[in-house]
Amino acid sequence: MKKTLFILSLLTLSIIGNSQGKLATKTAKITFHSETPIEKIEATTNQAAAILNKKTGEIAFKALIKSFEFEKALMQEHFNENYMESETYPKAMFKGKIEDLSAVNFDQPGNYDATVKGSLTIHGETKPITVSAKIKVKEDKKNIDVSSNFKVKLEDYNIKNDKIKNIASDIDVNVNGSLTELQKK
Amino acid sequence: MTLTQTINLLFLTLLATNSFSQGLFDELEELTADSTEINYTTATFKSTRIINGQSIEAPAENELLFVIAHRFGSFANGAYDLFGLDQASIRTGFEYTLPRVDCFTISFGRSTYNKTFDGGIKARLLRQKSGYKNSPISMSVYSNMALSSLRWINPDRINYFSSRLSFAHQLLIARKFSDKLSLQLSPTVIHKNLIKTSEEENTYYALAFGGRYRFAKRVAFTFEYSNFITSVSNIPKVNGQTPIGTLSLGFDIETGGHVFSLAFTNAKTMFDPGIYSETTESWADKGVHFGFNVNRTFSLGKNN
Numbered sequence: 001m002k003k004t005l006f007i008l009s010l011l012t013l014s015i016i017g018n019s020q021g022k023l024a025t026k027t028a029k030i031t032f033h034s035e036t037p038i039e040k041i042e043a044t045t046n047q048a049a050a051i052l053n054k055k056t057g058e059i060a061f062k063a064l065i066k067s068f069e070f071e072k073a074l075m076q077e078h079f080n081e082n083y084m085e086s087e088t089y090p091k092a093m094f095k096g097k098i099e100d101l102s103a104v105n106f107d108q109p110g111n112y113d114a115t116v117k118g119s120l121t122i123h124g125e126t127k128p129i130t131v132s133a134k135i136k137v138k139e140d141k142k143n144i145d146v147s148s149n150f151k152v153k154l155e156d157y158n159i160k161n162d163k164i165k166n167i168a169s170d171i172d173v174n175v176n177g178s179l180t181e182l183q184k185k
Numbered sequence: 186m187t188l189t190q191t192i193n194l195l196f197l198t199l200l201a202t203n204s205f206s207q208g209l210f211d212e213l214e215e216l217t218a219d220s221t222e223i224n225y226t227t228a229t230f231k232s233t234r235i236i237n238g239q240s241i242e243a244p245a246e247n248e249l250l251f252v253i254a255h256r257f258g259s260f261a262n263g264a265y266d267l268f269g270l271d272q273a274s275i276r277t278g279f280e281y282t283l284p285r286v287d288c289f290t291i292s293f294g295r296s297t298y299n300k301t302f303d304g305g306i307k308a309r310l311l312r313q314k315s316g317y318k319n320s321p322i323s324m325s326v327y328s329n330m331a332l333s334s335l336r337w338i339n340p341d342r343i344n345y346f347s348s349r350l351s352f353a354h355q356l357l358i359a360r361k362f363s364d365k366l367s368l369q370l371s372p373t374v375i376h377k378n379l380i381k382t383s384e385e386e387n388t389y390y391a392l393a394f395g396g397r398y399r400f401a402k403r404v405a406f407t408f409e410y411s412n413f414i415t416s417v418s419n420i421p422k423v424n425g426q427t428p429i430g431t432l433s434l435g436f437d438i439e440t441g442g443h444v445f446s447l448a449f450t451n452a453k454t455m456f457d458p459g460i461y462s463e464t465t466e467s468w469a470d471k472g473v474h475f476g477f478n479v480n481r482t483f484s485l486g487k488n489n
Binding site: 022024026047049050051053056058059060061062064066067071072073074077078080081082085087088090093095160162166182 | 245
C-alpha cells in the first residue's frame with residue numbers, strides 16, 4: 001500500500017513538475033497586412049493558440065485561417081477561397097525554439113530580445129524561418145508577453161497572387177500573445 | 186522492495202515521463218481540442234443566383250449587390266436573328282443585407298419583360314457548419330412579389346391592382362459537398378392573382394434543382410433544372426401556351442469585385458415568379474437564350 005502511494009505521489013509529482021515551466025494562451029493576436037497602390041488589406045485573428053516551454057525554449061503557434069477577419073467580407077471570402085484554400089489547409093502553424101535561451105531569464109521580470117528559429121507552415125507548405133521576438137516577463141513571473149514582426153513571401157508558400165498584383169508579394173505579419181502558466185486539469 | 190515492484194515502478198515512471206515528453210505541438214493541439222469554435226461553410230455559390238433561380242447565398246452584411254441580368258433572344262430563328270442577339274431582355278436589380286441582423290436580405294428589380302417590378306426578401310434559417318456545432322445543410326426562405334406594370338388590355342372594364350401581382354415562395358436547401366461541388370434543392374410555390382379560366386389554378390408547385398462544379402479557382406460550371414409538380418393542365422397558360430420546366434447551363438467567372446455568370450437557358454424572364462411560370466420555349470425547339478448576369482458588390486461599411 002505504502003509503495004502504491006509512493007508510486008502515485010511520484011507520478012503526480014512528475015505531472016506537476018512537467019506542467020510547470022509551460023505557458024500558453026488561446027487568444028494570441030495575429031495581424032497581417034499587405035499594401036499595394038491598388039488595395040490595402042488588413043486582417044486580424046484573436047484566436048491563435050500558443051505554447052512556450054521555459055526550460056527548453058520551445059515555442060509553438062497555431063491559427064485557424066478562417067478565423068482571420070477582414071474589413072470587407074468579400075476580401076475574407078477571396079482570402080479563404082482563392083488564396084489560402086482554407087478548406088484544404090485550415091491551419092497555419094509555427095514551431096520553433098529560442099536560439100539564445102541563456103539571454104532570457106524567465107525568473108527575472110523585464111524585457112528580452114530573442115531570436116526564434118523554427119518552421120512555419122502555411123497553405124500546406126513548411127519553410128524554415130528565423131524571427132526576432134520580444135519577450136516580456138511580467139512582475140508575477142507567471143505571465144509572459146511574446147511579440148514578433150516578420151515578413152512572409154507569398155511564393156514561398158505557393159500562394160498565387162493575381163495577375164494584376166493587388167496583393168503585396170511580401171506580407172507583414174505581427175504576432176502578439178500574452179501567455180499564462182499552464183494549469184493541468 | 187522486490188524486483189517486480191522495482192520494475193513496476195521504473196516502468197510506471199518511464200511511462201509517465203514518456204507521455205509528458207510528447208511534442209510541445211501535441212500539447213498545443215490538446216489545449217485547443219475543447220475549442221468551441223464553429224467552422225461556417227462559406228461561398229457555397231459564387232452569387233445570389235445559381236443561374237436564374239435564387240441560391241442560398243446573400244450579400245454579406247451591409248453590402249449592396251448590383252445585378253444586371255441580360256438575356257438575348259432565342260436561337261429559334263437562327264441566323265436571321267443572329268442567333269437571338271437581335272433581341273434583348275434585361276433585369277436590373279439591387280440586393281442588400283441589413284446590418285446587425287445579417288441574416289435578412291431585401292432585393293428590388295425591374296425587368297423589361299411585361300415591364301415588371303419585383304421585390305424580394307430572403308431570410309437565412311440555417312448555415313452549414315462543422316466543429317462545436319454541426320449542420321450538414323444551409324437553408325433559407327425566399328419570397329418574391331412581382332408587379333407587371335403593363336397598361337391594361339381592356340381599360341374600360343374594372344381592373345384591380347391586385348391582378349398585376351404574382352408571387353414565388355421558395356425554401357432553399359443547399360449543401361457544399363466539397364470545395365468544388367455544391368448542390369441545391371428549392372421547393373417552390375407560385376401564385377398568380379389573375380388567371381384566365383376556371384380550370385387553371387392560382388397556386389401551383391414546382392421543384393428546382395441546381396448546383397455548381399468549380400473546376401478552376403475562379404471558374405465554376407453551373408446548372409439548374411426546374412419543373413412543375415402540379416399537373417400541367419392546371420397551370421395558367423401564357424399567350425395560349427402551357428408553361429414548361431426550365432433548364433439552364435452556364436459558367437460563373439469571378440474577378441475580384443465582380444462575378445460574371447454566362448448561361449444558356451430556355452427561361453426568358455429573370456424575376457422569380459416569371460422564371461417558374463412564364464417559360465414556354467423548349468430546348469428541343471431551339472428555344473434557348475444566351476445570357477449573362479453581372480454581379481457587382483459595393484461595401485457600404487466596415488465588416489464587424
